[in-house]
Amino acid sequence: KQEVTQIPAALSVPEGENLVLNCSFTDSAIYNLQWFRQDPGKGLTSLLLIQSSQREQTSGRLNASLDKSSGRSTLYIAASQPGDSATYLCAVEGIQGAQKLVFGQGTRLTINP
């Protein structure tokens, strides 16, 4: 059974810092991996999707990497801003597809002005 782990559970950094969020998964037979953002009381917003054949994806100040063989992904946030404060979740889709995602429990990020 696929298990997804995100460490740390919470992170607090001053504004302007570059930071890395970590995601690990136990089964490397994945179709893709997605990073989501969730604001309090809201739904999830997809940030980046990395197909299993890709090594990284970039969107603005965000860069996500994928190392399938080691079962790891990182989300790099450059020049953090208070508006980046949210919970970040990663999720993997198994090779059976059908968008059956397995989620990590998330990292709650706080950017201090």
Added chain:
Amino acid sequence: NAGVTQTPKFQVLKTGQSMTLQCAQDMNHEYMSWYRQDPGMGLRLIHYSVGAGITDQGEVPNGYNVSRSTTEDFPLRLLSAAPSQTSVYFCASSTVGRELFFGEGSRLTVL
């Protein structure tokens, strides 16, 4: 473009009552799914659908029914609510190989 719309946003039920959580998407997505989010458990898949008329169970399907009569709608039915079903429920949709779009969530409390 409304995206994924869930109703109701909040609901309180008594044990044993039944209800339906509604989900509609206007993006012509083939895939739709329901997740529940609980503290310390993360998001877990309840049921999913790969197209109209096709549904299947996810990780935690017990106590829930779904149907998909149209591409746009994917309702989740609680047959006999239990306190263990107190949770935040999210509906999501996507097309093949693309990112998921989530609704705003439905907060359910079962007393």
